[in-house]
Amino acid sequence: MFTVTFIRHGTSEDNLKKVRNGWRDDPLSDLGVKQAKALGESFSSTPISIIYSSPSKRAYSTALAVQQHQSLPHPSLIPNPDLRELNFGVAEGHPWTTDCPAIDAAAASPDPESAVEKVVNELAAQGIFPIIPTTTNRFPGGETLDDLARRAERGMKDCVLNHLSEYIGLGSADGGISSTDDYHVVIASHALSISELVTALVKLDPLADQKKSYGVLSNTAWTRAVIRARDGFTGTFSISNPPPLEVKITHFNDTEHLKGLDTTEPRTT
Structure with a gap:
């Protein structure tokens, strides 16, 4: 069985401050x-x-916390820049502005992309950072959601399809992964990034509900998918053009491990 588990990071210092932290590199809180x-x-x-x-x-x-609790020898832990969160540009480190009639009006205009861009730039100059309602607009210096989706597709190829090609297309006789063994890929990433990663994976299943949205996970929550080639696949597995896959989401936003956890933060002076 070939399994992928997506894990959102633990609560960070910026999460506690309720500010945007995309590429801003804040550590975990206590x-x-x-x-x-x-x-x-x-x-x-x-x-x-x-x-x-x-x-x-x-x-x-x-x-690293997941790796260190595995049996020896520990699985490899490999950083991949395509798994970073959305870059919020000049909005990094600033709180969200959730009530913003100007951005709502721009999104409802005949030319929403241009209107939203104008409003976002004007508001950013005033230190106001609304939630951008389109996938094609960004804060100055940042990324669009479409940019993130493209990164997620690259990350999916590097971190999942690369191993799935060995599991399905080669087998141990050719030096790959034996399809009789279980193979489990874990991806530690971020809220919006995981949403796009799961979407990119589900797109490879022609029978999956492509309109389904995979929302934001809680901190350290995890989502799991089991993947196999659909019946009838023969030939070589191509990473750039994979065969039709069956992608089953078996768990979503699982936080069972947090039950009973002391969630209080130490007081600071």
Whole structure:
């Protein structure tokens, strides 16, 4: 069985401040460290073949907690920049502005992309950073959601399809992964990034519900998919043009490991 588990990082310092933290490299908070430890312990009896992580501290530290609770020899932990969160540009480190009639009006205009761009730039100059309602607009210096989706597709090829091609297309006789063995890829990433990664994976299943949205996970929550080639596949597995896959989402936003966890943060003076 070929399995992929997507893990959102633990609560970070910026999460507690309720500010945007895309490429801003803040560490885990004390609560986040507790969450990551609980996650690692809960995965200790689940064999993992390889771990990929965003290089951001909050994600990599979470991945490290999972790795360190695995049996020896520990699975490799590999950072991949395509697993980073959306880059919020000049909005990094600033809180969200959720009530913004100007951005709502721009999104409803006949030319929403141009109108939203104008409003976003004007508001950013005033230190106001709304939630951008389109996938094609960005804060100055940042990325669009479409940019993130393209990164997620690259990350999916590097971190999942690369191994799936060995599992399905080669087999141990050619030096690859035996299809009789279980192979488990873990990806530690971020809220919006994981949403796009799961979407990119599900797109490879022609019978899946392509309109379904995979929303934001809680901190250290995980989502799992089991993947196989659909019946009738023969020939060589191409990473650039994979065969029709069956992608089953078996778990979504699982936080069972957090039950009973002390969630209080130490007081600071």
